[in-house]
Amino acid sequence: MAHQPSALDDATLRIQEAEATRTQEDPSPNPLPRTLPRGARVGDYILDRPLARGGFSFVYRATHAERGTAAALKVLHAELASDLDAVVRFAREIEAIQRLNHPNVVAILDHGRLGSRGAPYYVMELLDGCSLDEHLRARGRLSATDVLALLEPLCSALDAAHRWGIVHRDIKASNVFLAEQGGRRRVVLLDFGVAKLLDAPGPALTSSRHIVGTPTCISPEQILGESIDSRADVYALGVLTYRMLVGEPPFVERSYPMLRQLHLYVDPPRPSTRARVHPALDEVILRAMSKDRRERPPTITAFLGELRATVEASGGTGALSSAAARERQALALYAEVHVEPSALEEPEDGLLADLEVILPFIAAELVSAGLTTMVQTGSSMLFTVDRPDDPAGDREARRQVVRTALAIYQRLEARSGRDPRVDVRLCLHAGELTDTGKGSPAAGKLLEVAGWVPDQAGEGVFASPELLSDLEIATAGEEGALRRITAPRTREG
Incomplete structure (x- = not known):
């Protein structure tokens, strides 16, 4: 997977820009708009x-x-x-x-x-039913057959829009409505509020109140303010298809600075690594989400045709058998940011800026290296990646995770604006994941972080015996910050 240079050096600047944007979008002193009275x-x-x-x-x-x-x-x-x-x-x-x-x-x-x-x-018209977003929240992930049934009418609407010179620019689950009419479902595309009319006269429209596009599904060219064509909708449709098949969007980070960096620099995880999706679908979906619009399918119809053909070739379901996907061995990296309690009593702007940079940087680097975000809190994140079946490939994968963790830690140690009261700890382990069949893996001892992350405080990179087994890797004092987890509370073979 190609690795785009991450932007740790200017991450603080991007965060400040995003905060300024949020202030413009929702200036707190202004009262909320008032509704019109009932009966008006x-x-x-x-x-x-x-x-x-x-x-x-x-x-x-x-x-x-x-x-x-x-x-x-x-x-x-x-x-x-x-x-x-x-x-x-x-x-x-x-x-x-x-x-x-x-x-x-x-x-x-x-x-x-x-x-x-x-x-x-x-x-x-008043529609009776629910949004696709509500449907996915209730159902989790959908089968490839169900996804195609929803995409066929949606792509028909988008194809018509593109032929009329209209780019929607905000394709997402909440803008797709599943209406119930006469006992039949009708898929309806909503909200052309940020649509681009390619032949519209006059200047382009901008507004400090609205990012043109939704951060979870926005194309790189929209983020950069470049010229827009129908391939921006192809990108967003790829994101939506990913969510329908996997149960989650490719990037689950909520903050705009992080999402911006991920959409611009980081390749999304392959859908088959996050759910029971046939690997043949990976290429189709990820090509639609290419950073370079020239590498995407040229039209909505072309994307739909590729997806349909791939689903049919994979047996019509687009899914792996439950036996093949039930249990798998994986590697985990747990990242944690620690701050001296006294520093948070009246935190300075510099401390807050330093804290806001760390986890987005770690996430961007690890996702770029092929790991998947599994759990996230305000001060920690857990990432996993499957282990190759062959011994040589497995050793190389474990060695590469260690090297990646050390490189990340060393760059964080050298970051500008580093506050000495902030500690970063990266912990590595190997174990088992169990798929539930409802989306991303949701069980397994590897996800039970408290069972293998060391109790002792301290910063650095920690690795368990399970991960380091038969690897020729030096320990602390010989190779940077690597330390061994000497007694994890839970062990897997």
């Missing part, structure tokens, strides 16, 4: 109740004053009614949806403004 009349519709609130708009359930039919009504926040950028963005959303007139795109019934200079609104 908007055009031909009477408002019933709010359904959802976003960064730019409210969505209400509404009823037609004469016909009595129900609908959903979306209104731009009143505070943005004089913001030309927001108003034009809202108008382009309406234009994009009306251009398409596609069965798998939500239909607009009416639009207008609240008074002559009030906030713009539009009325759309």
Whole structure:
């Protein structure tokens, strides 16, 4: 797996930029936008109740004053009614949806403004069902057959949008709705609020209130502010497909600085290493998520065709047998950041900046080296990687994990702005993982960190006898910070 240079040296700067962005996006002194009252009349519709609130708009359930039919009504926040950028963005959303007139795109019934200079609104069909995000949270991962059944209509809508010169730019599970109509499921693509109309006149739209795209599925070119074409949607669709098959997105980090670094520099873990997904699907999904858009499938239809052909070639399920995936041997790296308690009573900005850099850097390096994030807390992370079956490959894998841990620790020791009250400990172990069949491995003694991480305080790189067995690796004093875990509380053979 190719390793892009990580950016430890300017990680602090990126974090500061992200904090500034968050401050712009949600300035705390400003009051939240107020909802319109129940019973208010908007055009031909009477408002019933709010359904959802976003960064730019409210969505209400509404009823037609004469016909009595129900609908959903979306209104731009009143505070943005004089913001030309927001108003034009809202108008382009309406234009994009009306251009398409596609069965798998939500239909607009009416639009207008609240008074002559009030906030713009539009009325759309009211859908009964749940979002794909809610469906995945309830179900976990989906079979390849189910994934294809959802992707077929979704890709039809996206292909139509691209042929009309519209790039959605925010493909994610919460923007896909699974509507129930007459006993049948209808997949509906929602929210063209950040869509790009490639033939739209005038300047590009930007806003300090909204990152153009969602950090969990945003393409590298969107992050960098480069020109956008339909391959940005191919990238996001690859991320969504990954989540549907694996049960989690390729990058589970929540902070924007970390997600930015991962999307720009780090290859995602192969889906087959995180769930019972056939390895043949790895290449298709990861090619859609290539950092270089030229390496992605050129169109949504091409991606869907490749995925469908691969699923059929793998037996129609896209999954491994439960016997093949039940138990496996793996290596683990547990990273922990320790701070002197007195330092946290009134922490200085420098200390906080140093703390914010460490775990994102470790994660980026380990994911780039092929490890998968399994568990994360505010001060620690656990990563795993499968052990090769052949003895020579296994020894090399263990040796490489040790070398990677030592290199990470040495770079952290030499980082600029290092606070001496912050300690970093990396612990290595080898053991067993057990797949539950519902997504990522969720059992096994390797995940029971308290059983093998040493009790003693201290910083450095620690390795268990199970991991170091038959390896010719020097210990502390001969090779950097490596120390042996002399008495882990749990042992696996």
